[in-house]
Amino acid sequence: MKIQEVTSPGGIKAWLVESHANPLIAIRFAFLGGASQDAPGKDGQAYFVTAMMDEGAGDLDAGAFQELEQGLAMRMDFDAGRDVMMGSIQTLTENKDEVFALARLAMAQPRFDEDALERVRAQILAGLKFDENDPETVASLAWDRIAFADHPYGRPVKGTRDSITAMTSDDLHDYVRRVYARDKLVISVVGDISADELGKALDKLFGDLPEQSELVTVAEANPPLGPTREVIVMDVPQSVAQFGLRGISRHDDDFIAAYVLNYIIGGGGFSSRLMEEVREKRGLAYSVYSNLYPYMHGAVFVGNVATKNEAVGQSLAVIETELSRLAEQGPSVDELDSARAYLTGAYALRFESSSSIASQLLWIQIEDLGIDYVTKRNALIEAVTMDDVKRVAKHLLSADQLITTIVGKPVEPAKMIPAGAPG
Numbered sequence: 001m002k003i004q005e006v007t008s009p010g011g012i013k014a015w016l017v018e019s020h021a022n023p024l025i026a027i028r029f030a031f032l033g034g035a036s037q038d039a040p041g042k043d044g045q046a047y048f049v050t051a052m053m054d055e056g057a058g059d060l061d062a063g064a065f066q067e068l069e070q071g072l073a074m075r076m077d078f079d080a081g082r083d084v085m086m087g088s089i090q091t092l093t094e095n096k097d098e099v100f101a102l103a104r105l106a107m108a109q110p111r112f113d114e115d116a117l118e119r120v121r122a123q124i125l126a127g128l129k130f131d132e133n134d135p136e137t138v139a140s141l142a143w144d145r146i147a148f149a150d151h152p153y154g155r156p157v158k159g160t161r162d163s164i165t166a167m168t169s170d171d172l173h174d175y176v177r178r179v180y181a182r183d184k185l186v187i188s189v190v191g192d193i194s195a196d197e198l199g200k201a202l203d204k205l206f207g208d209l210p211e212q213s214e215l216v217t218v219a220e221a222n223p224p225l226g227p228t229r230e231v232i233v234m235d236v237p238q239s240v241a242q243f244g245l246r247g248i249s250r251h252d253d254d255f256i257a258a259y260v261l262n263y264i265i266g267g268g269g270f271s272s273r274l275m276e277e278v279r280e281k282r283g284l285a286y287s288v289y290s291n292l293y294p295y296m297h298g299a300v301f302v303g304n305v306a307t308k309n310e311a312v313g314q315s316l317a318v319i320e321t322e323l324s325r326l327a328e329q330g331p332s333v334d335e336l337d338s339a340r341a342y343l344t345g346a347y348a349l350r351f352e353s354s355s356s357i358a359s360q361l362l363w364i365q366i367e368d369l370g371i372d373y374v375t376k377r378n379a380l381i382e383a384v385t386m387d388d389v390k391r392v393a394k395h396l397l398s399a400d401q402l403i404t405t406i407v408g409k410p411v412e413p414a415k416m417i418p419a420g421a422p423g
């Protein structure tokens with residue numbers, strides 16, 4: 001796979017993997033900023049914008065815009081993360097000029113008409129209502145609130161009922177004006193287009209955007225040390241618990257070792273330590289897993305377990321015991337060997353389609369890992385030693401300092417907060 005860096009006549013850069021096997025082009029792009037750039041009191045601003053990006057632009061109202069989309073057999077999607085606003089475009093080669101023109105219009109001249117705004121608002125509010133009754137979502141939002149407090153990461157990406165109800169067309173235009181700019185734009189392209197064609201297309205797609213964004217500075221998040229345990233009462237037969245700690249930055253020298261360690265802990269599915277101890281040996285839970293989230297302004301290590309109300313306390317005790325054991329002893333040789341073998345062997349599966357390749361290349365750019373990361377990544381995994389993993393485990397896994405949120409009706413006593421109540 002040859003990755004080229006292409007620069008347009010207007011100075012816009014993109015990574016390209018040229019492939020003419022199929023008449024398809026996949027584009028992934030991101031504006032750095034994401035939900036962390038929601039204005040004060042406007043939680044969900046970025047998320048609302050993503051839902052409105054095909055609801056009319058320029059001279060086209062929502063109906064006319066979507067009719068053109070369907071006629072061109074194109075796909076255009078947007079998604080708001082904490083640190084980035086991501087977009088994707090997929091098109092047949094023969095339609096690329098018309099598709100690029102329509103996508104340019106959506107980004108440079110969105111309409112945000114009132115009728116479309118109210119229709120999308122109702123959809124978002126319905127989604128928030130559903131989330132209020134989803135134990136895993138409630139546990140996650142509560143964990144973020146405790147871990148990040150007044151930091152932007154502590155605010156819900158989708159917003160709240162009050163913030164979404166109050167959102168105006170001017171609010172959406174304000175977000176686009178501040179964030180959709182070329183200085184914080186990264187792009188990856190895979191498919192049936194040459195470097196020369198792409199250079200010209202980049203200016204057509206993104207050339208109308210402002211050169212400079214107006215991002216506010218986001219402070220570094222520093223989650224507090226626990227132990228903290230909060231229970232939110234919900235009348236469900238099975239409780240969900242989220243637990244976690246401060247994590248390790250993506251650019252920390254120990255991140256790759258932490259990545260391997262997380263696979264051993266709970267990232268490896270049925271191969272993980274927590275799945276073995278909590279589910280397979282004791283039958284306490286159907287699912288238990290962990291992840292590293294190396295956000296740009298504060299990394300965290302977070303896990304999740306779902307179990308019957310009577311088994312919450314025992315499940316968390318087993319998890320804490322295993323985290324402490326890993327911190328003290330590290331993993332076994334077999335666990336480390338299996339983790340390295342899987343993580344290197346499965347890497348190729350991330351590059352099975354044009355869309356998946358474009359997504360991988362986009363995140364490599366977002367995380368500023370370098371254009372050669374694909375070729376050197378497996379060597380970094382293979383270089384992780386037992387000493388590396390033990391050192392990171394001792395540093396990361398402080399089981400006595402976990403922040404834990406539980407949603408359900410667990411049997412053991414804890415701080416109880418009714419569902420829907422502010423924390």
